[in-house]
Amino acid sequence: MPLRSKHFLASLALASLAFASCERDLTPEGPALTDLYGTFKVKSGLTASRAQVNFANGESVYFTAETSISTDFVLTITGQTSGAVKRIEGKARTLDATNALWQGETSQFPTFQTEMCDVMLTYPGYPDTLYGNVQVLGTRVIEATILDDFENGMSPEWTKFIQSGANMKFTVQGGAPLAEGLSYYKMGGTVAWDWLIGMVEMPKNNFNSGAGFSLNNDADKVYFNGVFRQLAGLDNGIILLQLREDDNGDGTYSEGNEDMWSVEIRPGSAWELNSYKYSDLVTLVNGAASAALGNGLHEPDKLHRVSILFLANPNSGYAECDTDMLCFTENAPLAL
Ligand SMILES: [Ca+2]
Ligand SMILES: [Ca+2]
Numbered sequence: 001m002p003l004r005s006k007h008f009l010a011s012l013a014l015a016s017l018a019f020a021s022c023e024r025d026l027t028p029e030g031p032a033l034t035d036l037y038g039t040f041k042v043k044s045g046l047t048a049s050r051a052q053v054n055f056a057n058g059e060s061v062y063f064t065a066e067t068s069i070s071t072d073f074v075l076t077i078t079g080q081t082s083g084a085v086k087r088i089e090g091k092a093r094t095l096d097a098t099n100a101l102w103q104g105e106t107s108q109f110p111t112f113q114t115e116m117c118d119v120m121l122t123y124p125g126y127p128d129t130l131y132g133n134v135q136v137l138g139t140r141v142i143e144a145t146i147l148d149d150f151e152n153g154m155s156p157e158w159t160k161f162i163q164s165g166a167n168m169k170f171t172v173q174g175g176a177p178l179a180e181g182l183s184y185y186k187m188g189g190t191v192a193w194d195w196l197i198g199m200v201e202m203p204k205n206n207f208n209s210g211a212g213f214s215l216n217n218d219a220d221k222v223y224f225n226g227v228f229r230q231l232a233g234l235d236n237g238i239i240l241l242q243l244r245e246d247d248n249g250d251g252t253y254s255e256g257n258e259d260m261w262s263v264e265i266r267p268g269s270a271w272e273l274n275s276y277k278y279s280d281l282v283t284l285v286n287g288a289a290s291a292a293l294g295n296g297l298h299e300p301d302k303l304h305r306v307s308i309l310f311l312a313n314p315n316s317g318y319a320e321c322d323t324d325m326l327c328f329t330e331n332a333p334l335a336l
């Protein structure tokens, strides 16, 4: 008798558990069990919310599709002309504006052009692949203080210093592999007697017809961004960014007495967008973090000039790196 009653209680408990899960299936919160454990089937195909999208006008596009169960998905948008790739990944039963929205950004350089794009939706673990198209009528507007995107040659606001070494290349280039738009800046050369191969500088007084960089004074809100790569097969090139501040506001930078923040970049062979929060920048002396030279305060509004030095060990032979889209953004790193 005690055994039987235990059994009875257990059955009762199971029944109420089953009832509770039935109830959960009906509530809008949480995934239904059939979403998780049913048979995979595509219930509605891939559709773009619009056939043509003009990102330049602030438009965006999202994609919809539905499967019988919640599953991993990979949505890949590829520009037919540029070869640019945007990848959106997630796990869901339905794709919609919340998980499959495209605002014109790129996951893999180059950036998108005005072009027809192929859209492909795959479900890892299942053979089903869905296809679609969307046409880009206008590219994404970059909200940034752009020092240079090299689309119209190098901005005349830069000043250049190039050593008289061998095979010197400090030129705007087009052609694959591209990063942002259709041109970028190539720095290369062999200088056997010095680490410095060449440099370019953007003084505040040259920028925006002398109006300056007009950066926010809150260093937590300002980001320096750039896209960089190194010629495949080489690893000796170093890009050194230097940001000098006119701490005392006398209109000049006093070498060694005012702040100079630095970033050392050793790019890989694929284009990569790097963003640096201004307040995270450090003082480097011969590549090692050191005490600040000036008042030690990060003051973007006092930025006197931006310098881009291209360096390599003089014994290491030819070095070559490329850069594109050098800019400052506010509140968030650059999205390209
Ligand atoms: Ca460019
Ligand atoms: Ca000064």
Ligand SMILES: [Ca+2]
Residues within 6 Å of the ligand: 245, 247, 259, 294, 295, 296, 297, 298, 299, 302
């Ligand atoms: Ca300072």
